[in-house]
Amino acid sequence: MLIYILRRIASAVSVVIVTLVASFGLFFVAPTDPAGTICGQRCTPERYADISASLNLDEPVVQQVGDYLKGLAVGRTYHSGGAAIDCDAPCLGYSYTLGQPVTKLIGQALPITVSIVLGGAVVYLIIGILAGVVAARRRGTYLDRLMVGTSLGINAVPYFVVALLVSLYATFLPHSAYHPLLENPLTWAGGLLAAWLTLGLANAASYTRYSRASMIETLGEDYIRTARAKGISERRVVYRHGLRAAITPIATIFGVDLAIQLTGAIFTEAMFGLPGLGVLTLRAFNQYDLPVLMAGVLVGSVVLVVMNLLVDILYTILDPRVRLG
Amino acid sequence: MTEPHLLSTPDRRPDTVSRTRRVAGDRTEGQSYLEVKDLTVTFPTADGLVRAVQGLSYSLPLGRTLAVVGESGSGKSVSSMAIMGLHDPRSTRMTGSITVGGEEIVGMPPAELRKRRGANAAMIFQDPQSSLHPYFTVGDQIIEAYRAHHRVSKRVARDRAVDMLGRVGIPNPRRRLDDYPHQFSGGMRQRAMIAMALVNDPKLLIADEPTTALDVTVQAQILDLIMELQQDFGSAVLFITHDLGVVAEIADDVLVMYGGRGVEYGRAESILGQPLHPYTWGLLESIPAVSGEPARLHPIPGTPPSLLALPSGCSFHPRCEFAGRVPGCTVDLPELVSRTADTTRASRCHLTDPAGIFETDILPRLP
Numbered sequence: 001m002l003i004y005i006l007r008r009i010a011s012a013v014s015v016v017i018v019t020l021v022a023s024f025g026l027f028f029v030a031p032t033d034p035a036g037t038i039c040g041q042r043c044t045p046e047r048y049a050d051i052s053a054s055l056n057l058d059e060p061v062v063q064q065v066g067d068y069l070k071g072l073a074v075g076r077t078y079h080s081g082g083a084a085i086d087c088d089a090p091c092l093g094y095s096y097t098l099g100q101p102v103t104k105l106i107g108q109a110l111p112i113t114v115s116i117v118l119g120g121a122v123v124y125l126i127i128g129i130l131a132g133v134v135a136a137r138r139r140g141t142y143l144d145r146l147m148v149g150t151s152l153g154i155n156a157v158p159y160f161v162v163a164l165l166v167s168l169y170a171t172f173l174p175h176s177a178y179h180p181l182l183e184n185p186l187t188w189a190g191g192l193l194a195a196w197l198t199l200g201l202a203n204a205a206s207y208t209r210y211s212r213a214s215m216i217e218t219l220g221e222d223y224i225r226t227a228r229a230k231g232i233s234e235r236r237v238v239y240r241h242g243l244r245a246a247i248t249p250i251a252t253i254f255g256v257d258l259a260i261q262l263t264g265a266i267f268t269e270a271m272f273g274l275p276g277l278g279v280l281t282l283r284a285f286n287q288y289d290l291p292v293l294m295a296g297v298l299v300g301s302v303v304l305v306v307m308n309l310l311v312d313i314l315y316t317i318l319d320p321r322v323r324l325g
Numbered sequence: 326m327t328e329p330h331l332l333s334t335p336d337r338r339p340d341t342v343s344r345t346r347r348v349a350g351d352r353t354e355g356q357s358y359l360e361v362k363d364l365t366v367t368f369p370t371a372d373g374l375v376r377a378v379q380g381l382s383y384s385l386p387l388g389r390t391l392a393v394v395g396e397s398g399s400g401k402s403v404s405s406m407a408i409m410g411l412h413d414p415r416s417t418r419m420t421g422s423i424t425v426g427g428e429e430i431v432g433m434p435p436a437e438l439r440k441r442r443g444a445n446a447a448m449i450f451q452d453p454q455s456s457l458h459p460y461f462t463v464g465d466q467i468i469e470a471y472r473a474h475h476r477v478s479k480r481v482a483r484d485r486a487v488d489m490l491g492r493v494g495i496p497n498p499r500r501r502l503d504d505y506p507h508q509f510s511g512g513m514r515q516r517a518m519i520a521m522a523l524v525n526d527p528k529l530l531i532a533d534e535p536t537t538a539l540d541v542t543v544q545a546q547i548l549d550l551i552m553e554l555q556q557d558f559g560s561a562v563l564f565i566t567h568d569l570g571v572v573a574e575i576a577d578d579v580l581v582m583y584g585g586r587g588v589e590y591g592r593a594e595s596i597l598g599q600p601l602h603p604y605t606w607g608l609l610e611s612i613p614a615v616s617g618e619p620a621r622l623h624p625i626p627g628t629p630p631s632l633l634a635l636p637s638g639c640s641f642h643p644r645c646e647f648a649g650r651v652p653g654c655t656v657d658l659p660e661l662v663s664r665t666a667d668t669t670r671a672s673r674c675h676l677t678d679p680a681g682i683f684e685t686d687i688l689p690r691l692p
Contacts, residue, residue: 223458228442231470
């Protein structure tokens with residue numbers, strides 16, 4: 001098990017490095033002109049050269065990749081117009097449009113996104129799985145049809161409509177804002193409630209259907225009949241025997257969903273004015289802030305790889321037949 | 326002896342059969358523990374009413390084994406699920422009466438039913454691979470079954486589970502208790518299922534094709550185990566199967582079902598030795614011959630009837646080669662009544678001389 005995890009981590013690191021190098025190539029070797037974009041329309045050749053040098057764009061690409069990786073590992077120093085800027089490890093570069101080290105920007109944005117996504121996940125997992133189980137047990141009844149219909153309806157309308165409904169009708173919620181968790185957990189949760197509710201409701205719709213389908217399949221299994229034949233309560237049959245098995249495929253979907261949401265919660269962040277990772281990378285995209293974009297790619301690939309690893313490890317806990325090796 | 330054809334396949338050891346018979350003969354007929362009277366089970370569906378079981382009656386005393394034989398869709402499993410109260414009351418209509426130990430099952434509130442399920446009557450299923458929960462240890466599942474009906478500590482239940490695993494012949498039971506089902510072989514799994522079913526000492530054991538999914542050699546072991554445990558526990562066994570070889574080995578009485586109805590009932594030796602219903606003849610003929618010249622199989626022509634729309638008259642008449650010999654087959658449903666001097670047996674057929682037809686037409690064809 002331990003060897004398996006170590007091997008997976010090693011392969012995860014190599015995946016991240018390959019992603020990094022590939023995106024580095026795309027961004028920096030592509031026929032674009034980052035220095036020119038940063039410099040703007042009224043650009044003097046001196047300023048252009050200065051920007052090129054500070055971004056190390058005048059060096060060979062291989063050298064640039066090497067510098068970047070070195071910066072990640074041990075930190076590096078940027079020189080801009082004679083001034084030296086220290087960038088401590090893990091150095092993700094320096095954002096010239098914001099004038100800040102990228103690591104610091106990511107460090108500010110990541111907790112916001114993680115807070116939004118994990119809180120939202122709690123909401124949609126609880127609502128979605130419970131609703132799915134209830135619908136599966138009442139399969140074919142009006143309640144079941146109502147739940148499936150509502151779920152399809154929520155999925156059919158654009159995400160921002162859900163957000164709009166939450167902000168229009170859930171006016172009793174505290175004003176949406178980010179306060180660090182460690183300062184005051186209550187204000188932290190309060191400021192994120194609206195975002196959690198939006199993300200939670202929108203995704204609960206899908207999870208209702210996943211868990212309904214998984215539960216219906218599980219409840220038809222022979223071992224559920226065996227459980228009933230023992231004379232245990234129906235509640236125990238459904239939740240201990242049924243849900244226990246039905247949850248495994250949901251865990252797979254959840255792992256992937258979580259990774260996607262962590263890198264793509266732009267809608268939620270933007271609509272509720274929470275400056276998370278999505279907002280940061282979107283701004284970087286518009287302003288051609290390459291170091292920030294690169295960091296976005298890096299964080300995204302790390303998140304994806306880590307989530308996959310976690311799902312695989314979770315699988316061995318959920319299903320005793322799965323043995324890693 | 327008119328039944329050598331049943332003893333010729335290799336997995337049925339003649340000594341086992343004769344032993345079973347001897348035991349059956351020794352038993353004194355007690356009061357019936359299970360009594361099924363005019364049971365009808367229907368499922369309303371979008372396509373119409375599925376009549377899975379109609380007018381089924383039989384009784385089973387303690388210490389005896391009744392084999393219920395029939396094709397898929399004959400109602401044999403549905404009727405046994407009804408005895409366990411395992412049908413969803415929202416989608417099932419049941420009329421008639423089932424009494425287990427004197428208590429009426431039909432119409433019993435679900436909570437009451439649950440208390441009796443697994444305690445008075447327990448069930449083992451066809452495929453132990455899919456019938457055991459893959460995510461829980463074998464011990465966990467047996468302990469759960471015991472604690473569902475006994476207010477005891479986990480420790481006591483665990484000792485009981487170890488004891489039961491040992492009794493069904495699993496070596497090293499204390500260690501194997503914490504194994505998952507996938508760590509057991511097929512035969513072991515079925516032994517564990519039997520241990521789970523018998524952990525509460527039920528008076529009635531329903532075995533729904535418990536050997537169908539197993540290797541032939543393992544089959545014989547499991548059958549022996551069930552017979553052995555039946556003697557130890559003195560329970561009644563309802564054995565559902567489509568395999569007449571298994572019937573020969575294990576059953577005291579036989580009920581042949583077709584299209585949701587009982588078509589022939591009697592002592593195993595008389596049903597197997599001199600069956601009186603054309604459907605039972607068909608079942609005997611479709612057993613492949615293992616010894617002698619290779620011959621073509623003789624399947625029963627046609628397919629089992631749709632339970633949505635049973636044929637008129639005798640349900641079997643479209644597939645019966647003797648249906649033309651007597652009038653009424655297509656019009657009147659025959660009763661399941663005794664038609665010979667032997668009052669312990671009954672059949673549902675209009676033929677006037679089934680014993681004669683069996684001797685002249687059927688017996689020469691049997692391998």
